[in-house]
Every structure is written in structure tokens, then in C-alpha cells.
Amino acid sequence: MAHSCIHWFRKGLRLHDNPALMAALRDCKELYPLYILDPNYTYGGKKRIRFLMGALKDLDCSLQKLNSRLFVVRGKPEEVFPELFSKWNITKLTYEYDTEPYGRSCVGKVTTLAQEHGVEVIYKISHTLYDIDRIIEENNGKPPLTYNRLQSLVKTLGPPKKPIPAPTMEDIKDVKTPCFEQHNKKYKIPSLEDMGVDSTSMEEEQFPGGEQEALRRLDEHMKMTAWVCSFEKPQTSPNSLRPSTTVLSPYTTFGCLSARTFWWRLSEVYRGKKHSDPPVSLHGQLLWREFFYTASVGIPNFNKMEGNPVCTQVDWDTNSDYLSAWKEARTGFPFIDAIMTQLRMEGWIHHLARHAVACFLTRGDLWISWEEGQKVFEEFLLDLDWALNAGNWQWLSASTFFHQYFRVYSPIAFGKKTDKNGDYIKKYLPILKKFPPNYIYEPWKAPLSIQQAAGCIVGKDYPRPIVQHEVVSKKNIQRMKVAYAKRSPHITDSPEKKKGTKRKAPTVVEMLMKKNRRQ
DNA sequence: AATCAGGTTGATCTT
DNA sequence: CAAGATCAACCTGAT
Numbered sequence: 001m002a003h004s005c006i007h008w009f010r011k012g013l014r015l016h017d018n019p020a021l022m023a024a025l026r027d028c029k030e031l032y033p034l035y036i037l038d039p040n041y042t043y044g045g046k047k048r049i050r051f052l053m054g055a056l057k058d059l060d061c062s063l064q065k066l067n068s069r070l071f072v073v074r075g076k077p078e079e080v081f082p083e084l085f086s087k088w089n090i091t092k093l094t095y096e097y098d099t100e101p102y103g104r105s106c107v108g109k110v111t112t113l114a115q116e117h118g119v120e121v122i123y124k125i126s127h128t129l130y131d132i133d134r135i136i137e138e139n140n141g142k143p144p145l146t147y148n149r150l151q152s153l154v155k156t157l158g159p160p161k162k163p164i165p166a167p168t169m170e171d172i173k174d175v176k177t178p179c180f181e182q183h184n185k186k187y188k189i190p191s192l193e194d195m196g197v198d199s200t201s202m203e204e205e206q207f208p209g210g211e212q213e214a215l216r217r218l219d220e221h222m223k224m225t226a227w228v229c230s231f232e233k234p235q236t237s238p239n240s241l242r243p244s245t246t247v248l249s250p251y252t253t254f255g256c257l258s259a260r261t262f263w264w265r266l267s268e269v270y271r272g273k274k275h276s277d278p279p280v281s282l283h284g285q286l287l288w289r290e291f292f293y294t295a296s297v298g299i300p301n302f303n304k305m306e307g308n309p310v311c312t313q314v315d316w317d318t319n320s321d322y323l324s325a326w327k328e329a330r331t332g333f334p335f336i337d338a339i340m341t342q343l344r345m346e347g348w349i350h351h352l353a354r355h356a357v358a359c360f361l362t363r364g365d366l367w368i369s370w371e372e373g374q375k376v377f378e379e380f381l382l383d384l385d386w387a388l389n390a391g392n393w394q395w396l397s398a399s400t401f402f403h404q405y406f407r408v409y410s411p412i413a414f415g416k417k418t419d420k421n422g423d424y425i426k427k428y429l430p431i432l433k434k435f436p437p438n439y440i441y442e443p444w445k446a447p448l449s450i451q452q453a454a455g456c457i458v459g460k461d462y463p464r465p466i467v468q469h470e471v472v473s474k475k476n477i478q479r480m481k482v483a484y485a486k487r488s489p490h491i492t493d494s495p496e497k498k499k500g501t502k503r504k505a506p507t508v509v510e511m512l513m514k515k516n517r518r519q
Numbered sequence: 520a521a522t523c524a525g526g527t528t529g530a531t532c533t534t
Numbered sequence: 535c536a537a538g539a540t541c542a543a544c545c546t547g548a549t
Contacts, residue, residue: 234528
């Protein structure tokens with residue numbers, strides 16, 4: 001039968017490696033590529049909205065080259081779909097699977113509605129390298145809590161699936177997208193002003209959204225064969241003036257770039273050459289993404305401390321003065337304030353810079369809950385990803401995954417390793433640009449004469465440090481020790497085993513099921 | 520069951 | 535200046 005089909009773009013804002021879109025084109029006479037601007041999913045700040053709008057424009061552009069169009073509708077999916085199902089006589093709905101709790105609840109509602117309208121629903125997994133649920137199954141229903149464990153699990157699953165090419169004119173030759181003159185009025189991509197964003201006050205866009213830009217950026221980096229082969233994340237710099245890493249994260253987050261396409265391009269570059277390995281390699285970075293996605297699916301209340309069974313319960317302070325000083329780059333520690341300024345201005349900071357400011361906010365200095373930091377990153381990050389944001393905040397606050405809480409980043413020493421002169425600080429905090437290198441990481445120690453010569457008096461033109469790092473970090477280590485002492489003992493296996501009863505052996509049927517799933 | 524090795528990316532001092 | 539020891543001492547997963 002010839003279907004009238006909606007392909008629902010959610011993440012996966014691309015044509016390449018889009019198996020759900022390909023499934024839509026099969027036996028299809030009318031195709032409606034749809035994006036829903038969901039008011040409940042307007043997560044993130046204005047830069048992120050600008051990125052999204054760019055990605056939608058690019059998608060519409062690519063669809064036009066295939067004689068199709070993107071339909072953009074504002075509203076809640078569960079309210080939008082019934083009307084569109086009837087209006088367009090829809091018989092099939094395709095979408096890319098999303099592991100986020102909100103995405104899953106949304107899809108649940110929409111699937112029920114589709115059934116009521118007699119609409120066939122097809123989804124495909126293409127946002128992650130693997131089927132995340134399969135990884136958890138392979139680990140007996142529990143998410144791995146270490147990277148090593150994740151690595152051994154994915155080894156048993158084999159390499160990720162190969163990406164599929166974007167649809168061509170040949171794929172779409174029997175398919176029409178009914179577009180009328182009203183299209184530009186009714187289904188157009190809203191302007192930033194329509195979205196409530198005042199774009200006049202915004203900085204220039206450094207990382208424009210969209211699949212074309214994503215693929216261009218991928219090509220640009222994959223050409224640097226030696227750089228790719230020797231890439232080791234811990235060796236890259238958090239405070240270089242230009243990003244020392246690929247900055248492909250905003251593109252994989254929105255699905256402008258397929259993680260599998262990225263993976264296999266890397267494999268091509270590596271082929272026959274000596275190269276770095278996970279966890280530090282670029283392949284390793286994609287596996288970290290997989291690691292946190294798996295954790296986010298397998299751990300309840302993953303973006304919270306309370307009710308999160310693997311998260312250390314810590315008596316974080318409530319301190320709105322400290323929190324706003326951190327958020328607004330007024331801590332008095334130039335390295336921290338420069339990073340927070342870059343984050344606000346550009347929507348991207350290096351991973352290790354995230355480590356420095358996250359440690360500072362939580363266990364290192366300010367003793368504020370990682371959930372507060374998570375919210376600030378939600379507002380500022382272009383590459384905001386629900387699972388990665390929650391997972392990394394837990395990691396850095398030594399709440400989950402990482403437990404060596406006695407390793408504390410110094411807001412003074414850490415940046416010096418890769419930027420002795422403080423050029424990064426001078427770029428983002430120009431008030432400090434005349435400070436000599438030996439004082440730029442701790443300007444409060446500069447004699448008044450030097451402060452005067454630099455045209456910046458600490459306490460007047462730039463804040464004094466809000467805490468004494470050497471003092472509070474020591475105190476905080478002790479507070480972490482107390483929090484850890486209250487943790488319930490590590491359960492090494494099933495609760496039954498803990499109680500002294502034997503774990504049930506798998507039945508033959510269960511073993512066969514597992515074997516079949518592996519094929 | 521108890522023990523052990525390893526853990527993407529600390530800081531500081533010594534050799 | 536690179537490598538190693540020390541600081542204090544965590545947890546997970548493997549054996």
C-alpha cells in the first residue's frame with residue numbers, strides 16, 4: 001500500500017544515517033517531514049535556540065533539494081498529532097528513538113494516539129552507537145558504572161552499525177510532499193524574534209547549527225590524520241584561544257551529525273596506522289557518550305541526587321551569593337571567571353574547563369549542589385545533552401562514577417599548566433589584561449603598585465576571591481569523607497545474594513532468549 | 520569471601 | 535624538565 005507518512009524529526013536533524021526517514025520513504029506516496037517546537041522541551045537558552053533554528057533551516061534546505069519541505073509546528077506533540085493525522089490522512093509515522101525520559105513519555109502518548117488513528121508507527125535507533133537497552137541487558141539489567149565495564153560489554157556486541165547514506169532523488173522519486181502557497185505562512189521556521197529571542201544583543205555565531213556545517217566540520221578535522229591518530233583528550237588544553245578539540249558535540253547532541261558516521265570516519269582514518277585508544281581517543285569520546293547514555297537509562301532519577309540510588313547523598317549548602325558569583329563570573333578567581341565568561345559568550349567550553357568550574361562549584365570550593373550547576377549549564381551550553389550533563393556533573397562532584405574526591409582541581413594551578421601567560425584569561429577578562437603573568441591567576445596577591453599599573457584594583461575593578469581555596473578545599477574533602485561514610489555498603493550482585501539466598505540460575509528459555517537477541 | 524588492581528584528565532615536592 | 539613519590543584513601547569489578 002502507498003502510505004501518507006509523517007517523519008517526525010526530534011533529535012536526528014539530518015538526512016545522512018537516518019534509518020527512520022528511509023523507512024518513511026518505503027511504500028510512501030506522500031511525505032510530511034515534521035518538526036514540532038514543543039514548549040515543554042524548550043530547554044536551554046537563546047544560543048541553543050539559535051543553533052536549533054539554524055539546524056532546521058539547513059534541514060529544510062536539504063529537503064527542498066529533494067523536492068520536499070520541512071513542516072514546523074508549535075505545540076505539544078500530543079495535541080499536534082491528532083489534527084495532523086486527520087488533516088493529512090496519515091497512515092504511517094516514523095521517528096528516531098530517544099532515550100531521554102521526556103522523549104520517551106512523549107512518544108508513549110503519541111503512539112497511543114497513532115493507534116487510535118490507525119497509524120502505523122516505526123522507530124529506529126540512530127542517535128547512539130548502540131541500542132542502549134541491549135547494553136543494559138547484556139549487563140544483566142544493570143547499567144555499568146565503570147568505563148572499563150562498558151567497553152567489555154560493547155566488545156561483545158561488536159562494532160556499531162554502519163551508517164546509511166542520505167536519501168537521493170532516486171529514493172524519493174515516487175514520493176511527493178504536498179506543499180501549498182500557505183506553507184511559508186503556516187509551517188515556516190519561526191524567526192528568533194518569534195521565539196522570544198532578542199537577537200540584536202547576541203554575539204556572532206561561532207558554531208552555526210545544521211547538518212552541512214556538521215559534515216564540513218567533521219571533514220575539516222578528519223583531514224588532520226596525524227592529529228586524529230594521536231588525539232588524547234587529557235593532553236588537550238582547556239584554555240587555548242581556539243578550541244583544542246573538535247567541537248562536534250553540539251552537532252551530535254542535536255543529531256546534525258550521526259555518532260555512527262563519526263565513528264566509522266574515525267575508523268577509516270585509523271586504518272593501518274598507529275593510533276590512540278579509548279578512553280582517551282576520539283573513538284573513546286564517543287564511547288563516553290554511550291557510557292552516560294547507558295547510565296541515564298538504567299539509573300532512576302538520573303538528573304537528581306535524591307532518589308538516585310548510586311549517587312552519594314551530600315549535605316550541599318544553599319548559598320545564592322556564591323552560586324550567582326560563580327554563574328556570573330565574579331568568583332575572584334580569574335581562571336574560573338574566564339571559563340564562565342566563555343561559556344556565557346560562546347556556549348561552549350573545553351571538557352577540562354568544565355571539570356575546573358564544576359569541581360569549584362561543588363566539592364572543591366563552594367560546596368553547592370551539582371544540580372545547581374547542571375541548571376546553569378542547561379541555560380548556557382550549545383551541546384547541552386540531558387544524559388551527558390547529568391552524568392558529568394555527578395562525575396565531577398564525586399557523587400557517582402568517580403570517587404577520588406581527594407583529587408581537587410586548583411583554580412590557580414590547573415590553568416597554568418597549559419597557559420602560563422594567562423592569555424586565555426586576558427581574552428575573556430580584559431580588565432586583567434595588563435596583569436603580569438606571575439599574578440594573573442591570583443591578582444589579589446599583586447602589590448598595590450602593580451594593581452595600579454595594571455589599571456585594575458582588586459576589590460574595586462575585579463572581585464577579591466570569594467573563598468580561600470587552600471582552606472575550603474581541605475575542609476570540603478573532610479565533608480566528602482563524612483558523606484561517603486554514610487553510604488550504604490556496595491552491593492556486588494543481586495539483593496538476593498546479599499540476603500544470603502542463592503541467585504536464581506537462568507532457565508533454558510532465558511538463555512535462548514539472550515542468545516537470540518544477540519543475533 | 521576477601522583481596523586486589525585499576526580508575527580518561529590533581530597538586531606538589533623530590534629526584 | 536620528565537618521572538616518581540607522597541598526600542589520603544575513594545569505589546567497582548574481577549579474581
